[in-house]
Amino acid sequence: MTELDRIFELKKEMGDDLIILAHHYQSDDIVKAADFTGDSLKLAQYAQQNKRARYIVFCGVYFMSETADILTEDDQIILQPSIIAGCPMADMADMEQAERAWDIITAELGCDIVPITYVNSKAEVKAFCGRKGGTTVTSGNAAKVVKWGLDQNKVILFLPDQNLGRNTAYDLGIPLDNMAEYDPKTETLEYSCDKKDVKIVLWKGYCHVHHKITVKHIEAARKAHPNAKVIVHPECQFEIAQAADGKGSTEYIINQVRNGEKGSKWIIGTEHNLVKRLKDSFEDKEVYILDTSSVCTNMNRTTVQNLLETLEDIKKGNFEKRVTVDKSIAADAVKSLETMLSLV
Ligand code: 13P
Numbered sequence: 001m002t003e004l005d006r007i008f009e010l011k012k013e014m015g016d017d018l019i020i021l022a023h024h025y026q027s028d029d030i031v032k033a034a035d036f037t038g039d040s041l042k043l044a045q046y047a048q049q050n051k052r053a054r055y056i057v058f059c060g061v062y063f064m065s066e067t068a069d070i071l072t073e074d075d076q077i078i079l080q081p082s083i084i085a086g087c088p089m090a091d092m093a094d095m096e097q098a099e100r101a102w103d104i105i106t107a108e109l110g111c112d113i114v115p116i117t118y119v120n121s122k123a124e125v126k127a128f129c130g131r132k133g134g135t136t137v138t139s140g141n142a143a144k145v146v147k148w149g150l151d152q153n154k155v156i157l158f159l160p161d162q163n164l165g166r167n168t169a170y171d172l173g174i175p176l177d178n179m180a181e182y183d184p185k186t187e188t189l190e191y192s193c194d195k196k197d198v199k200i201v202l203w204k205g206y207c208h209v210h211h212k213i214t215v216k217h218i219e220a221a222r223k224a225h226p227n228a229k230v231i232v233h234p235e236c237q238f239e240i241a242q243a244a245d246g247k248g249s250t251e252y253i254i255n256q257v258r259n260g261e262k263g264s265k266w267i268i269g270t271e272h273n274l275v276k277r278l279k280d281s282f283e284d285k286e287v288y289i290l291d292t293s294s295v296c297t298n299m300n301r302t303t304v305q306n307l308l309e310t311l312e313d314i315k316k317g318n319f320e321k322r323v324t325v326d327k328s329i330a331a332d333a334v335k336s337l338e339t340m341l342s343l344v
């Protein structure tokens with residue numbers, strides 16, 4: 001019996017007590033084993049709605065499991081097959097830095113701030129946003145959420161991904177000149193307009209997988225596949241988002257290719273597992289990866305072996321791989337997540 005077969009056997013045994021969730025960046029085998037796959041938004045919505053499963057095994061990275069823990073009932077147990085699978089971008093902001101930024105920006109700009117954190121962030125940063133009347137955001141709902149922030153006539157503090165913040169605010173009509181940048185390392189705020197014209201402050205964080213995609217990659221890919229459409233994840237830099245034909249969450253990327261015409265060609269700027277699966281699933285279309293080095297090491301830490309181990313552990317009552325968020329943090333973090341989920 002293969003490890004995957006044993007996973008299916010254990011799933012059958014545990015029935016409704018167990019749910020396996022997988023992000024779109026997981027490998028094919030993990031996606032096969034999963035009951036539900038999605039982008040961060042869909043996975044968060046799923047966690048909020050599913051009240052039945054006692055055990056939720058989250059194949060993704062740490063902030064996703066934390067979000068699931070915050071949104072589920074106290075007696076639902078979230079487990080992550082590779083407990084060390086984190087997101088380096090989420091680690092680019094913590095609560096103390098966010099509090100400090102709040103003071104510095106308020107003092108410098110003399111304005112009211114509404115904080116919006118990408119879900120790719122620590123639970124404590126989500127709690128900070130909840131306490132300050134802000135919200136969370138995903139790449140799947142960024143336009144709606146940032147518009148919500150702009151409509152409050154406050155300056156948005158967008159963290160930790162400067163690229164998602166910049167790309168989204170620009171699409172909503174905010175010129176680059178009206179965007180400030182905050183560097184948490186040097187605790188400095190930079191902007192070129194009058195301080196009263198700053199609309200959004202971008203935390204200088206980024207995802208190393210998407211941030212290193214360059215315009216040269218697009219030029220080379222367009223040359224190699226002249227009639228192809230280039231679509232990228234909005235964690236890519238502004239110039240890349242502008243040079244592409246479209247951008248959006250992993251769910252958006254899948255839908256674009258799925259709904260594309262027979263024979264259509266696609267060049268995709270995001271994690272290689274997803275691009276490979278699109279290539280294999282839609283044989284009537286041509287799918288290419290924009291940058292062959294787009295690999296998220298952390299997403300790839302989940303393996304069939306550690307997933308199986310996690311299920312065997314559940315049977316033994318061993319919850320070493322459980323992800324929990326401290327109640328005092330969860331109480332504020334849930335406010336910011338619920339605000340987001342009520343907007344979409
Ligand atoms: P999505 O929400 O678009 O799936 O993105 C999550 C992520 O980590 C992208 O790097």
Ligand code: SF4
Nearest residue numbers: 087088089207209296
């Ligand atoms: Fe984090 Fe980037 Fe990996 Fe997504 S792809 S989990 S943002 S490091």
